Amino acid sequence: MSNEIKLTPAFLEYLEECLEQNRLPEVLQNIEDLHAADIAEIIDRLDVEHGRRLLSVLPKTRSADVIVELDDEVRQLLFEEYSASEIALDIIGELDSDDAADIIAELPEERIQEVLDNISDEHQAREIAELLTHEEDTAGALMAKELVKVNKDWKVMRCVREMRKQAEEIEQVHTVYVVDDDNELLGTLSLKKLLTTSTKTPVSEVYHPSVVSVNTDTDAEEVARIMRKYDLVVIPVVNEKNQLMGRITIDDVLDVMAEEAGRDYQMASGLTQDVEARDNVIILTKARLPWVLIGMIGGVLSSRVIDFFDITLFPEMALFIPLIAATGGNVGVQSAALVVQSLASEGGFKDTLGKKLLKDLGVGLLTGVICASVIFLVSYAMGYGYNLAITVSIALISVIVFAALFGTFIPLMLNKINVDPAVAVGPFITTTNDIIGLFIYFGIGRIIMM
Amino acid sequence: MSNEIKLTPAFLEYLEECLEQNRLPEVLQNIEDLHAADIAEIIDRLDVEHGRRLLSVLPKTRSADVIVELDDEVRQLLFEEYSASEIALDIIGELDSDDAADIIAELPEERIQEVLDNISDEHQAREIAELLTHEEDTAGALMAKELVKVNKDWKVMRCVREMRKQAEEIEQVHTVYVVDDDNELLGTLSLKKLLTTSTKTPVSEVYHPSVVSVNTDTDAEEVARIMRKYDLVVIPVVNEKNQLMGRITIDDVLDVMAEEAGRDYQMASGLTQDVEARDNVIILTKARLPWVLIGMIGGVLSSRVIDFFDITLFPEMALFIPLIAATGGNVGVQSAALVVQSLASEGGFKDTLGKKLLKDLGVGLLTGVICASVIFLVSYAMGYGYNLAITVSIALISVIVFAALFGTFIPLMLNKINVDPAVAVGPFITTTNDIIGLFIYFGIGRIIMM
Structure with a gap:
């Protein structure tokens, strides 16, 4: 067990009662020792009016911290009652530039400038405005401006003095960056070196001259991959001239x-919006319906395929429709998921498309032959007759090989045309494989059974 | 773009050629400036013999860092040629306790003690042996022993002096922990405070007295959830007496x-082992076959259901078998995925089972009625006749409601009995829903169509 605070439904009800009856000192007493993330979790569960009242009992520095941790939608509801100057002074003024920019970016277009104009610290306003210029999901949009940097020409003594000054404004010192007079990033100075070196040594003699950085326009997922690969807690962000623009910490x-x-x-499981189990029935249904309907279109098309081949001529073929459809779907989803994972994790060396497909052909053939042999014996043993058994077996090999190749090809193709390959996994692949699998099954059946 | 090194297949081929022809100084020249993670990526792609030769050109400190970053399987292959003392002295001796323990834990049972006996630093050997006693995937198994701690009674001056000493052995100082004489964890001392406080102030006056910690037996996934919730870069690990045992950093x-x-x-997409696209055909097939076969068992059982209801009596019902099966599968997987996600992210407040099922009943009914209306109109418009249209519609509502409830219930039940609920998503739910969906469909069909 950890010493994390356990929040219970009973505690929530008790707080609601206190808020309802305006027993605010009692509320404060109960929450003042909680972590901002825990208070935010409570507010996320309260109705907006109660949430607002609860926030009002906290000191400003704390309520700003809590607001950062809130669910986006809850925060937007709360903000409807705040004036631009309240947001700028009471909240933004208390935050680091990255959190501040994130919160401002969520506001309705017309309020953004109004809030920026109300920020009292001009330097902060400029920094936030700069952060807002970066495209969403890039390193520039993710970074914070707060960092500790020293000049390569300084001595360790001056570093410590300057760091004390800079650190006043900064919550946590992660890494000390070394720059030249043009603010170009040269390397890093470890706190360990700083602690263990004579105060008269110049920085240029002790700093670490190589540092992995990302550019302001590097994709956020790419930043995550690099930080994970190199085990980084914080990564510097530079512009095209290699000038130090900010830093991204691992929590973001x-x-x-x-x-x-x-x-x-969620895509693999057919949810089309970012939903949570605690959303309401309408939101959940809206997120789920699109894929279910697409699956149904597939089902209707499948019915046309079965009708096209006139099922009444060989009704016993109906028996293995679920088997063919399920197997094609399963194999296709496996292939697609493997592609999605490998695209996400792949660093330098990449297999060519041909090599990938060739491998999946191998996997498909091997899987197909094994499955077909099993089903031939089983269906024959169940007394379904030789013709049906051979039809199902041949169809199964074909469907599996097709599904394996198709499942590999589609996400790779989507990735090529810059569509997130993950959309291919799940219902899309399953549905397509259902239809094509049935075509193969009945096509082979027509030849063998008639 | 980042300044990450780009590794190309051409570079790999060139290195292979150099290794083949024993041009080792050339190899060293090409890799010595690379990050350990990049060198590890290269070795992961080479055959074992080449990988071993490449490692041999690196200085010991560096090769230990590279070995930590290798793929588990590649490391195990490499180690086959290493003696216990080589592992102990050249590799383990260079590593932090957590990495050292991880690597030793992977060794075959009989080699573990042998390697431990060969570690020259007794203190390190004891620390590693202690780490090895913790169960896998707990905070104890994840933590490192290296940390910086100070006594609450020290003055800031002494702290800095002691920290310099301790820091000598530690790669990176993350947080300074404050303990009492019994090593009980009291709180933390921020580097910022240390930089900005007079050197004569006692620690007890400036340290932060509250700190989120985890216990040695806290589950690894729980540690991840807590660190993410509280935005922590490092978290202290304590024993049942609240004594400081180690720390876990965010990279782990x-x-x-x-x-x-x-x-x-992978479970959602039916892969039963941890595989990657670059594994070979046999490994990939082995990971994929189990779910495909389970899906086939479902398919065979489905054929029994269809046979049981004697499809030859109403062959036109075959037309909508794929629709019923696909829709049931999709809805079930959606419900299960929502449960899995909510179980993973849920902190304090939890809905009761009844409340969850009630909500899914609502979602199921709403989705079911919409889908059934659509399919009634479509199938009637396609000329399939009133009886079939009404059968499919009623069956569809029933299947969707059942799938929604079943998809919610199964992962919740698995979680109750401490089985990973994620196994429910994917082929398992799809297969079960196929069979039960067909039962419902043909059951209703028998009543209406005959």
């Missing part, structure tokens, strides 16, 4: 990773 | 998170 990247994994998972 | 937790997401994704 964790959120990117988790969102990405969640999105892939 | 990132790997846990990525593995977890990958595993869930």
Whole structure:
């Protein structure tokens, strides 16, 4: 067990009662020792009015921290009652530039400038405005401006003095960056070196001259991959002239990773919007209906295929429709998922399309032959007759090989044309394979059974 | 773009040629400036003999760093040629305790003690042996012993002096922990405070007295959730007496998170082992075959259901078999995926089973009624007749409602009995829903059509 605070439904009800009856000192007493993330979790569960009242009992620095941790939608609801100057002074003024920019970016277009104009610290306003110019999901949009940097010509003594000054404004010192007079990033100075070197040594003699950096326009998922690969807690962001523009810390990247994994998972399972189990029935149904309907279109098309081959001529073929459809779907989804994962993790060396397809041909053939042999014996043993058994077996090999190749090809193709390959996994592949699998099955059946 | 090194297939071929012809100084020249993670990526792609030769050109400190970054399987192959003392002295001796313990834990049972006996630094050997006692995937197994701690009674001056000493052995100082004479964890001292406080202040006056910690037996995924929730870069690990035992850094937790997401994704897509697209055909087929075969068992059982209801009596019902099966499958997988995601992210407040099922009943009914209306009109318009249209529509509502409830219930039940609920998503739910969906469809058909 950890010493994380356990929040219970009973505690929530108790708080609601206190808020309802305006027993605010009692509310404060119960939450003041909680972590901002825990208070945010409570507000996420309360209705907006109660949430607002709860926030009002907290000191400003704390309520700003809590607001950062809130669910986006809850925050937007809360903000409807805040004036631009309240947002600028009470909240933005208390935050790091990256959090501040994220929160401002969520506001309705017309309020953004209004809030920026109300920020009292001009330097902060300029920094936030700069961060807002970067495209979403790039390193520039993810970075914070707060960092500790020293000049390569300084001595360690001056570094420590300057760092004390800079550190006043910064929550946590992660890495000390070394730059030249043009703010060009040269390397890093480890805190360990700083602690263990004589104060008269110049920085240029002790800094580490190589540092992995990303550019302001590097994709957020790429930033995550690089930080994970090199085990980085913080990564510097530079512009095209290699000038130090900001830094990204791992917690922001964790959120990117988790969102990405969640999105892939949701796509694989046929959810078209980012939903959570605690959303309401209408939102959930709206997120789920599109794929279900697409699956149904597939089902209707499948019915046309079966009708086209006139099932009444050989009704016993109906028996293996589920087998053919399910197997094609399963194999296709496996292939597609492997492609999606390898595209996400692949660093330098990449197999060519031909090599990938050739391998999946091998896997498909091997799997197909094994499955076909099994089903031949089983269906024959169940007394379905030789013709049906041979039809199902041949169809199964063909369907599996097709599904393996198709499942590999589609996500690769989507990736080529810059569509997220993860959309291919799940219902799309299953549905297409259903239809084509049935075509193959009945096509072979017509030849063998008639 | 980032300034990450780009590794190309051509570069790999060139290195292979150099290794083949024993042009080792040329190899060294080409790789010595690369990051350990990049060199590891190269070795992962080489055959074992070449990989071993490449490692041999690196200085010991560097080759140890590279070995940590290797793929588990590649490392195990390499180690076959290493003696226990080589592993202990050249590799383990150069590593942090957590990496050292991880690598030793992978060794065959009989070599573990042999390697431990060969470690020259007794203190390190004891630390590693202690780490090895913790169960896999717990905080204890994940943590490292290297950390910087200070006593609450020290003055800031002494802290800095002691930290210099401790830091000598530690790669990176993340957080300074404050303990009492019994090594009980009291809080943390921020580097910022240390930089900005007079050297004569006692630690007890400036340290932060509250810190989120985990216990040695906290589950790794739980550690990841907590670090993400509280935006932590490093978290202290304590024993049952709240004594400071070690710390876990975010990079190790990132790997846990990525593995977890990958595993869930693979399960949802029917891969039964952790495989990558670059594994060979046999390994890939072995990972894929189990689910395909389970899907086939489902297919065979489905054929029994269809046979049981004697399809020859109403062969036109075959037309909508794919529709019923696909829709049931899709809806079930959606429900299950939502449960899996909510179980993973849920902190304090949890809905009761009844509330969850009730909500899914709502979603199922709404989705079912919409889908059934659509399919009634479509199938009637396509001229399939009133009886079939009404059969399909009623069956569809029933199948969707059943699938939604079943898809919610199964992962919740698995979670209750401590089985990873993610196994429910994907082929398992699809297959079960296929069979039960057909039963419902033909059951209703028998009543209406005959």
